[in-house]
């Protein structure tokens with residue numbers, strides 16, 4: 039984030055984007071699109087975030103392309119956040135942890151997104167695997183979609199659901215070395231005043247805050263500044279279609295990235 043700017047580019051090969059890039063909606067189109075993004079932006083961006091759904095829809099050959107994308111990013115020295123939003127009972131989470139957070143696993147990424155709605159502690163196998171292998175996780179706290187509020191803003195005996203995710207991540211990072219620990223949260227850039235309304239202290243998490251919703255979902259500099267307040271130094275703003283629509287030309291993709299970085303830096307400075 040310091041070197042390349044606080045922006046993560048999502049690799050979301052929507053059928054419509056494949057068409058726009060002059061590609062077929064098949065495995066070869068998926069491969070050319072996804073590898074094209076990594077070739078254009080690898081080594082120039084803080085992180086890439088492949089969206090697993092758009093690879094899974096092509097079956098086992100799509101997953102093989104995802105493996106290639108992760109390997110190419112690794113070779114380029116670019117961090118990968120695999121957006122899989124996994125969550126299950128602990129014994130099954132151990133399987134997911136082994137799939138994504140183990141050295142040498144075919145789908146190993148630098149970080150994954152996790153869904154904590156079976157309880158924060160159900161994520162334990164992934165939290166432990168990430169710590170053991172020097173990787174990270176991003177736990178969904180306040181997602182960018184409007185429907186998320188009905189669950190995430192709800193209050194129980196221990197406060198709001200989102201607040202429990204903030205507390206869980208803060209505890210995980212308490213003993214971390216360095217300025218930021220490796221347990222991050224997903225906090226959408228589109229959520230407006232929710233952090234203030236729910237009285238959440240995101241800065242105290244001492245972890246990175248992945249902020250999807252920039253670009254196609256409508257958030258920009260003003261929204262980033264509004265949502266994150268004094269936690270803005272922890273924010274990794276995430277945009278997929280906002281950059282991908284500039285392709286397939288590599289220079290145009292880099293131009294769109296540069297614009298997104300300028301915008302995020304201006305919004306999150308200070």
Ligand SMILES: O=c1ccn([C@@H]2O[C@H](COP(=O)(O)O)[C@@H](O)[C@H]2O)c(=O)[nH]1
Nearest residue numbers: 048089181182226250254255277278279
């Ligand atoms: O709260 C969330 C969590 C994840 N996402 C994912 O990010 C991208 C957004 O794509 P855009 O084209 O920039 O809208 C997508 O993969 C989502 O699944 C999110 O949007 N919100």
